[in-house]
């Protein structure tokens with residue numbers, strides 16, 4: 001969003017390297033120093049502990065914290081129950097990205113008023129694409145034979161909420177924790193009871209558990225990408241493309257017409 005809205009008038013540096021798993025991000029001293037000198041820092045509090053620690057220390061000139069204006073949903077814990085923690089995976093609902101884009105646009109205009117017209121036009125173009133994506137999801141998932149879908153970790157709560165689907169997550173919010181045998185058994189029971197066709201895995205996490213569940217139940221596996229980092233293995237080169245691939249995968253798995 002920063003690159004699309006800022007265009008040639010900004011220099012964007014990612015705190016999370018492409019392809020790095022973002023939940024357990026660690027910052028280098030240089031990155032922490034950069035927070036203090038940047039014209040704008042875009043982040044989401046409650047997602048990456050290293051950022052939550054560094055921001056108050058660095059006190060950046062200007063921030064956009066998406067957790068300060070989005071409606072956060074309750075997280076699903078590793079037992080599949082709604083917990084007291086908030087789910088950080090806001091970006092998997094395109095409508096949230098529209099809202100964040102508006103805030104990024106306004107913050108960039110404040111930082112660089114001379115480029116106001118460019119930022120406004122760039123933001124409008126991106127919002128148009130995100131709105132089209134949201135419409136594609138809404139229409140594409142309106143009529144599905146199956147509403148639940150099985151994911152590797154509980155990243156898709158916002159997507160499920162936005163499009164009236166139901167997430168069954170093998171793991172909780174943290175992608176790297178290994179699920180218990182009891183949780184795997186429960187996922188298998190739910191998958192069978194709901195006539196699920198596909199066990200989804202993701203590009204940055206080992207597919208071994210997903211493959212084992214699928215093999216036990218005689219189901220197929222496929223990628224549902226939580227877009228926590230785009231690599232050469234991703235099904236697309238940016239958010240819009242990978243979300244398009246996610247829609248295709250969900251429509252197939254959930255038998256949507």
Ligand SMILES: [Zn+2]
Pocket residue numbers: 023089153154155173174175226228
């Ligand atoms: Zn995640």
